[in-house]
Amino acid sequence: MIRVLYLLLVLVASGVGLLWAGEYGYGPVVITKENEYKVIVGYGGVRATLTEPGWDPAIWKIPFYDHTVHTYDRRLRYLNAPPVRVVIANDEKLIVDYYAVWRITEPSDFLRNYSDGEAAAEIRIQEAIKSVVGSMIGGLNLSQLLARAEVLSTLPAESNAFLEGSGVEVVDVRLNRTELPPNAVGAAYAQMREQRTALAREHRAQGDRMAREIRASADRLAVTALATARAKAETVRGEGDAMATRIFAAAHKQDPEFYAFVRSLEAYRKTLSHGTTMVLSPGHVFLRYLAPDLGGSE
Numbered sequence: 001m002i003r004v005l006y007l008l009l010v011l012v013a014s015g016v017g018l019l020w021a022g023e024y025g026y027g028p029v030v031i032t033k034e035n036e037y038k039v040i041v042g043y044g045g046v047r048a049t050l051t052e053p054g055w056d057p058a059i060w061k062i063p064f065y066d067h068t069v070h071t072y073d074r075r076l077r078y079l080n081a082p083p084v085r086v087v088i089a090n091d092e093k094l095i096v097d098y099y100a101v102w103r104i105t106e107p108s109d110f111l112r113n114y115s116d117g118e119a120a121a122e123i124r125i126q127e128a129i130k131s132v133v134g135s136m137i138g139g140l141n142l143s144q145l146l147a148r149a150e151v152l153s154t155l156p157a158e159s160n161a162f163l164e165g166s167g168v169e170v171v172d173v174r175l176n177r178t179e180l181p182p183n184a185v186g187a188a189y190a191q192m193r194e195q196r197t198a199l200a201r202e203h204r205a206q207g208d209r210m211a212r213e214i215r216a217s218a219d220r221l222a223v224t225a226l227a228t229a230r231a232k233a234e235t236v237r238g239e240g241d242a243m244a245t246r247i248f249a250a251a252h253k254q255d256p257e258f259y260a261f262v263r264s265l266e267a268y269r270k271t272l273s274h275g276t277t278m279v280l281s282p283g284h285v286f287l288r289y290l291a292p293d294l295g296g297s298e
Contacts, residue, residue, distance in 0.1 A: 030050060032053050036053075038069055038107070046111065083095045083097040098129070104121075128162035137152075156170045
């Protein structure tokens with residue numbers, strides 16, 4: 001009984017050890033984690049590809065025949081590529097910094113194309129994306145590029161066309177920053193200043209033209225208003241003079257003597273002032289009310 005129990009314990013321990021070793025690619029049992037792909041390579045090449053998590057009882061690592069089990073991470077990878085120099089529309093030179101997100105989709109193809117592993121794959125992905133970025137951005141102008149034109153959304157698909165059959169997929173490509181080369185910054189700023197200066201001159205000229213038009217319109221309105229006011233004033237003044245004449249005439253008819261007296265007083269007020277000297281004959285009509293005793297008459 002003890003021997004049986006000991007044998008069972010040895011078997012269980014051996015099974016546990018095989019399972020533990022299988023997770024790390026050792027032993028005949030091959031176990032795949034949820035975030036892994038595994039490729040069993042024998043002397044005849046790739047013998048099995050494991051893409052589902054767990055243990056497939058139909059697949060074993062054959063001792064002395066299967067010499068390697070390659071394990072690949074199936075999760076998304078981040079590739080921060082170095083900046084590239086591109087020439088866009090109007091022969092403007094820019095430095096474009098971008099990054100890519102990629103993953104392994106076919107582990108057997110990946111092993112066949114990139115025997116040196118992920119480092120070789122990243123170099124190939126970087127070359128493909130660099131080519132696509134240069135060709136697609138080259139047709140854009142600076143404003144479209146800074147606005148992240150719609151054409152940039154097709155960068156992943158265009159990159160995957162270059163990488164077809166290599167076992168990898170580019171999920172996304174994004175631009176981190178876009179800037180001018182150091183030797184072009186001064187010229188770019190000078191061009192921007194010239195453009196702003198030209199725009200300022202244009203706005204200033206438009207403002208001067210509008211100001212002249214407004215002044216001319218205001219002058220026309222002022223002249224028209226003054227002419228209208230003068231004409232109305234002359235009309236009112238004429239009406240007033242006519243009314244005054246009618247009133248004086250009516251007063252003259254009612255009392256000619258009083259009318260003559262009032263007219264004389266007006267003449268005195270307008271003619272005589274302080275220090276005025278007049279030489280008149282004693283009987284002059286002007287002295288009629290000033291010196292009645294002298295006998296001035298009409």
